[in-house]
Amino acid sequence: MKILCVGDVVSAVGREMLFKYIDDMKYQKGVDMCIVNGENATHGRGMARSAYNELVRAGADVITMGNHTWDCKEISAIMRKEDNVIRPANYNKACPGEGSLVYTAKNGVKVGVVNLIGRTFLEYQQDSPFDKAEEEIAKLKEKTNIIIVDFHAEATSEKLAMGFFLDGKVSAVFGTHTHVQTADEMILPGGTGYITDLGMTGVSLSILGRGITPIVERFRTGMPQKFDLAAGSGQFCGCIFDIDESSGKCVGTERIFIRDKSYSE
Ligand SMILES: [Fe+2]
Ligand SMILES: [Fe+2]
Numbered sequence: 001m002k003i004l005c006v007g008d009v010v011s012a013v014g015r016e017m018l019f020k021y022i023d024d025m026k027y028q029k030g031v032d033m034c035i036v037n038g039e040n041a042t043h044g045r046g047m048a049r050s051a052y053n054e055l056v057r058a059g060a061d062v063i064t065m066g067n068h069t070w071d072c073k074e075i076s077a078i079m080r081k082e083d084n085v086i087r088p089a090n091y092n093k094a095c096p097g098e099g100s101l102v103y104t105a106k107n108g109v110k111v112g113v114v115n116l117i118g119r120t121f122l123e124y125q126q127d128s129p130f131d132k133a134e135e136e137i138a139k140l141k142e143k144t145n146i147i148i149v150d151f152h153a154e155a156t157s158e159k160l161a162m163g164f165f166l167d168g169k170v171s172a173v174f175g176t177h178t179h180v181q182t183a184d185e186m187i188l189p190g191g192t193g194y195i196t197d198l199g200m201t202g203v204s205l206s207i208l209g210r211g212i213t214p215i216v217e218r219f220r221t222g223m224p225q226k227f228d229l230a231a232g233s234g235q236f237c238g239c240i241f242d243i244d245e246s247s248g249k250c251v252g253t254e255r256i257f258i259r260d261k262s263y264s265e
Contacts, residue, residue, distance in 0.1 A: 001109055001245055003148060004031040004256075005174050006238040007181065007198030008066070010040040010209030013234040014202035015054045021236045021258060022059030029254075031240060033105035035113060036060035037150060037176040037198070038085070039068040044209050044229055046071030052078050052085070062086070062103050064115040066152035066177055067122055069097075088117035088152060090132040100136045102143050109245055111148060112140030114170075116162070118153025118177075129153075130165055137169055145248035148241070149173045156182070156196050163194040171248050172241040174198055179208040181237050185253040193250030199237030204259050206230030233261040 004025050009015060018036065025031045038060070041051035046068050055063055065087040069075060079085050079097035089099020100114040114136045116129040133149065140147050147170040151162045159175040166173050168190025174197075175182070181199025188194050200209055207215040207230075214225035235258060242252035 001032040001105060001107055001146075002030055002240050002242050003105075003111065003172070004029075004034045004238055004240050005148065005150070005172075005198055006034065006036045006060070006201055006236070007176055008037045008040050008179055008200050008202070008209075009055065010044050010179070010200055010202030011042070011229050013232075014200070014209070015041060015051065015058065017201045017234045017236040018055060018058035018060065025240070025256070026059060029240060032107045032109070033061050033103065033111055034059050035062045035064060035148060035150065037066065037152070038063040039066035039152070040202070040209060042072050047075060047078070048072040049074045049078060052082070056084070061105070062101065062113050064113065064150040064152070064176070066117060086113065086115045088115050088126065088129075089136050090116055090127040090129045092127070099132070100140060102140065109146065110144040111146045112144050114140070114147065114149045116149065116151050118151065118155060118158045120158045121154040129162065133162070133166060137166070146171050146243055146245065147248070151175050152177045154178065159196045163188060163192065167192045171243045172250050174239060181255070181257055183255065185239055185255045187250050187253060191247070191249030193241040193243075193253050195239045195253070195255065198239055199235075199257065201236050201238070202234060203230040203232045204235045204261065205232050205263065233259075235259045
């Protein structure tokens with residue numbers, strides 16, 4: 001079966017990209033299930049109810065979050081009511097929501113999804129994502145042998161470490177958070193699909209989805225700036241993992257990077 005994973009969706013342009021491309025992927029590429037990182041879906045910070053509804057209408061089957069999980073206060077109610085949104089599993093157990101779930105894909109196959117957050121160069125020290133990964137995987141293995149992990153982390157080294165740590169134990173590990181896609185999609189020796197970062201789904205000519213000038217000024221002068229969202233044409237970033245249903249192993253990867261307008265000419 002094919003599972004499409006889509007990287008950090010930023011604001012209205014990102015949401016439009018989902019409407020434009022997820023259906024195509026489902027019907028033309030035979031995608032059975034779609035996982036979307038929604039931590040930036042509302043104005044780049046968090047996911048409100050209206051954005052959640054749009055993501056689901058656009059074809060997101062499961063939504064994962066990250067360091068912006070709590071930025072929209074509606075998220076706690078969404079997680080209480082909806083069964084297809086998860087937040088990092090290694091957040092404190094007092095936090096609302098769950099860190100993993102089992103979703104039944106349209107082909108009837110059960111897929112476990114785990115969300116984790118890294119500890120390197122991120123604001124808060126969470127519980128170990130590695131120990132938590134093992135715990136969540138043990139729980140999910142009782143229900144399915146197909147498990148996909150979204151590791152929301154800054155450091156490429158921490159993400160690679162997670163990939164190798166989980167190699168042979170899960171079907172795929174993909175990274176989110178940096179908003180810049182890496183070209184290292186691969187199948188690790190134990191049969192786990194891997195990519196360090198899916199990239200961002202949002203405005204192409206931007207700095208991680210925000211307008212360029214204030215960010216350049218911030219870096220140049222060190223002075224605080226108001227970071228507005230960027231405007232312009234969009235891009236769609238993700239990766240399709242082809243999973244053998246009987247073994248749970250990854251048998252193919254296809255990195256997706258679509259820019260609605262080419263800037264290379
Ligand atoms: Fe993000
Ligand atoms: Fe993030």
